[in-house]
Amino acid sequence: MTLINGFQINTSLIDQLTLELEEIVVVFDHQLRGEHDAINELCGRIEEYRGKMLRPTLVLLSGLVVPGGCLNNGHRVAAAVVEMIHMATLVHDDVLDEAEVRRRGRTINGLHGNEMAVMLGDYLISNAFHLCSTLGKPWVSLELGLITNTLCEGELIQLFNRNNTKLDQETYMTIVEKKTASLIGASCRLGSLLSGAEEMDAGRLGRFGMKAGVAFQITDDVLDLTGEQDVVGKSVGRDLDKGKLTLPMILGLRNATPETRESIIRMIGSRDLVGLRGLLKEVGGVQEALVMASNLVSEAKGELEYLPESPAKDMLCTLADGILDRKF
Amino acid sequence: MTLINGFQINTSLIDQLTLELEEIVVVFDHQLRGEHDAINELCGRIEEYRGKMLRPTLVLLSGLVVPGGCLNNGHRVAAAVVEMIHMATLVHDDVLDEAEVRRRGRTINGLHGNEMAVMLGDYLISNAFHLCSTLGKPWVSLELGLITNTLCEGELIQLFNRNNTKLDQETYMTIVEKKTASLIGASCRLGSLLSGAEEMDAGRLGRFGMKAGVAFQITDDVLDLTGEQDVVGKSVGRDLDKGKLTLPMILGLRNATPETRESIIRMIGSRDLVGLRGLLKEVGGVQEALVMASNLVSEAKGELEYLPESPAKDMLCTLADGILDRKF
Secondary structure (H helix, E strand, O other), X not given: OEEEOOEEEOOOHHHHHHHHHHHHHHHHHHHHOOOOHHHHHHHHHHHHHOOOOHHHHHHHHHHHHOOOOOOOHHHHHHHHHHHHHHHHHHHHHHHHHOOOOEOOEOOHHHHHOHHHHHHHHHHXXXXXXXXXXXXXXXHHHHHHHHHHHHHHHHXXXXXXXXOOOOOXXXXXXXXXXXXXHHHHHHHHHHHHXXXXXXXXXXHHHHHHHHHHHHHHHHHHHHHHHHOOHHHHOOOOOHHHHOOOOOHHHHHHHXXXXXXXXXXXXXXXXXXXXXXXXXXXXXXXXXXXXXXXXHHHHHHHHHHOOOXXXXXXXXXXXXXXXXXXXXXX | OEEEXXXXXXXXXXXXHHHHHHHHHHHHHHHHOOOOHHHHHHHHHXXXXXXXXXXXXXXXXXXXXXXXXXXXXXXHHHHHHHHHHHHHHHHHHHHHHOOOOEOOEOOHHHHHHHHHHHHHHHHHHHHHHHHHHHOOOHHHHHHHHHHHHHHHHHHHHHHHOOOOOOOOHHHHHHHHHHHHHHHHHHHHHXXXXXXXXXXXHHHHXXXXXXXXXXXXXXXXXXXXXXXXXXXXXXXOOHHHHXXXXXXXXXXXXXXXXXXXXXXXXXXXXXXXHHHHHHHHHHHOHHHHHHHHHHHHHHXXXXXXXXXXXXXXXXXXXXXXXXXXXXXO
């Protein structure tokens, strides 16, 4: 293991990523740390929201995968920024969804009420933009500003369509591309650009992230419908509780006979998770959604075809495949 | 009335400000306008939150008041940005406070529920940062990012001190400086800097805004305690409802005999607005708070002493004096 300019080289990719992710957590925590103990303590609770650090990992791998790609401090900062934006959405999502269990811990909401969750989410968003501004690369702020606009649009369109059992696949895709895939795509795109990638390669990485992101949301929707709370580690059936129509429901409604369609709509109305599961498996909504996720993963990997072979490329493909094997 | 490069000159200051504020509303609305009708419609409702456009007015006046100060497009963009940030805080404040009446209209919350208010506030924050990034002046993003961090800190510290009848004047001042005065000070400071002000003059404008901002919050607190809902145009007694100790209460508790102090604490606990009003007037909490506001306004105007005389300077002083005459 050799450290040059603070970056580890000549070691395996996994080791490198592990070290980099640790550094990103340091940047993340340092940004939020201030003079007020109570705020510091509250921010300490955010760690409970931290999952697999998917988005920072994608920033790093996308920085490495492009020809001549090396990691620099910009990757660390951008990775901390996208993770901070993501966590802000999780914290505000708890206000939205009144979820009581997330990542096997109590939510900020559950601990401190809606108002604290709103303010903590705002604090994260604000710090994300501030941290981004410290990069001294205005184009990053501009791109991320557009992405967070898009993300909020996705959430708003989803809210407008609550309890809309006529939601079509096209609108569902718009919602998912905006609220989930946009930030994942941006993580990949920015990671590559911070390594000096050509626009063509940045576009490939961006599309890789977008497609993988949609697949990720589809499997998330399936898990929320069919998963067991103990395994998934957060509340299941939340989409149904909140009247969010997800892809398996949309496809199931489309496939079903008029009679079964009526039953599905009735079960959505009465929030009957167990009954809905059964019917959607029967009419093939779940299976068809998973096939679509699988196709998207193939398309995502196809975007990387013209990039040189490397351990980073292998790992991006492995991560994409992993979306289909998710149990949580 | 003459227009040169889109800016009106050789006309009275009021006319110039009126035209500029109209332009700022255009920038504001254009930034939020997108391809989704439902989002556009929701953003149309934000106008109900628009008040006196104090912060944009301060950006403009601060741009004019410094030696050689002229307005440029940067002022319009920055003014729209600070107004958007302010409106985001109002929208999220409705989640926080469950207020039912604001500016004589129904709140976003009342219309669409907590979740819509959270997402709309996020949409405003995101668009504010994005619009700021389009300025091409990274230092503005950096300064505003710090200010919004500070603003959130103020709101969080206030939340931590809910129902704390031992809240001291120093902590109250920290909260008010952070949550209210910081953005007002930044509006003045940025306005001057966008006109190419020297750092010394920008500092004066920033301190003018900070001091006027604290005075503004104090009179706001007094109005919430002593005002009539019909005149104030929004719910009164909201601070008490939410267990927010404000300056008249803090000063009243300090001035009171032990016996009266017990009564005040009891009335705060039972949310007895009418009883509390009476006692605080008796022990002088309200009057003393207003004297402090008056002193702050004098100090604020003192900051402008070394700036050349101009209609803009006169108007800044008039606005500061107006804080003390507020009835709404």
